[in-house]
Amino acid sequence: MVKGAASGSMALRFVLLMGMVDLFGDTTYSGGASMNGLFLASVGAGAAVISIAGGLSEFLNYLTRGLSGYFADRIRRRWPLVFVGYVLNLLTVPALALAGHWQVAAGLIVVQGVGRGVRKPLVQAMLSYTSSRYGKGWVYGVNASLDYAGRTLGPLVVAGVLLLTTEFRTAYALLVIPAMLALITLTMARIRFPAPSAFESPEQQHQAEVTEGFTRSYWLYLAAGACFAAGLMNFELISFHLSRSGVTRDSVPLFLALATAIGALASLGLGKLYDRVGLPVVLVAVVATATFSPFVFLLPVHLALVGMVLWGIGQATQDSLLTALVAGVLPRGRRNLAFGLYYAGYGVGWLVGAVAAGLLYERSHIALVAFAAVAQLLSVPIFLTARRRPEPRPAEWSSG
Structure with a gap:
């Protein structure tokens, strides 16, 4: 294990390098997501199919995280599974350029979710080995902000391609470029940092894995995350609604770009605040997110921009704050499984919400908004x- 300042410098490089992987990866994934709903509609899918396809993809994304975390803890090898996940997640996006029927397109969208699920908890677990030095909120906030930079860039690229060509298939095909850049950067990370656990001493690992088993607080955080997920909605349904409301298809990705740019900024700010304040930051972010749906689905379309800002805060809450909460109740020796199970529960909430949203959309927008906010x-x-005691501050974790 490398100690002292050198260890800190290498840990920071690892955080930034994995962030670059996600920047390129989410340029690919989010670029595709910004037009998936419109593309499915163009090949014959309706609102219910679009919402359920997006929701099933996210459900399998989160469900697979539980299985991936379990197997990673059993075989003690993360990197092979991480590579499998990124390949499935990224290469299926440009493959949509070849899909001629909505069933094929929906199937590829579902596979994207499986790929994200395989790799996500393992990357989160690897990053957790750097949090004893920098703090959970900061580490996951930096990773999420680079992730969201990619999520912002992808829709902007797609909007430009659609403006110039109006061809979904051309836009999908061009996304193979950031996909390959992500895989090249991932290979560099594997070569440079084969064992991220070396960033922590045994004493720090003992401090970071704070419980002997899965506690009541852990399960309550899982249940709360599932409720939050149920009301967040997927962009496939949002984009379908925007197009119905008169937004041109080359402009729809810009709404996602706005939301993800807000997510990038919010991840850094909220993560830093979380390390200082704790749970109250999470509660404020949840309440703010719960107000997004009326702006998107009930008010004039120009006010949907406000809704997308709030939706972007929700994405940052999901990817940085809720992850940091779970990282505070990790059971010893089972951190991959802990992240995986949490995400599986989150995915159940997401699927329930997606099915409900897809069915309610065609019947009552008021009922849809009420469901999302209440959930x-x-x-x-x-x-x-779930909160029983204050979490230790980063300085306490690294004092040993």
Whole structure:
């Protein structure tokens, strides 16, 4: 194990390098996501199919995280599974350029979710070995901000391609470029940092894995995360609604770009605040997110921009704050499984929400908005119940 300042410098490089992997990866993934709903509609899918396809992809994304975390803990090898996940996640996006029927396109979208699920908890677990030095909120905030930079860039690229060519297939095909850059950067990370656990001493690992087993707080955080997910909605349905409301298809990706740019900034700010304040930051972010749906689905379309800002805060809450909460109740020797199970529960909430949203959309937009807001606000008392004691500050973790 490398110690002292050199260890800190290498840990920072690892955080930034994995962030670059996600920047390129989410340029690919989010670029595709910004037009998936429109593309499915163009090949014959309706609102329910579009919402359920996006929701099933996210559900399998989160469900697969539980299985991936379990197997990683059993075989003690993360990198091979990480590579499998990124390949499935990224190469299926440009493959949509070849899809001629909505069933094929929906199937490829579902596979994307499986790929994300295989690699996500393992990357989060590897990053957790750097949090004893920098703090959970900061580490996951930096990773999420680079992730969101890619999520912002991807829709902008797609919007430009659609403006110039109006061809979905051309836009999908061009996304093979950032996909390959992500895989090249991932290979560099594997060569340079084969064992991220070396960033922590045994004593620091003992401090970071703070419980002997899965605690009541852990399961309550899982339940609260599932409620939050149920009300967040996927962009496939949002983009379908925007196009119905008169937004041109080359402009729809710009709404996602705005949301993800906000997510990038919010991840850094909220992550830093979380390390200082703790749970109250999470609660404020959840309440803010719960107000997004009326702006998108009930008010004039220009006010949907406000809704997308709030939706972007929700994405940052999902990817940085909730992850940091779970990282505070990791059971010893089972951190991959802990992240994986949490994400599996989150995915159940996401699927329930996606199915409900898809069915409610065609019947009552008011009922859809009420469902989304109530589902997310239900997480607030659960988060409060889960909090038993203040979390240790980063300085306490690294003092040993």
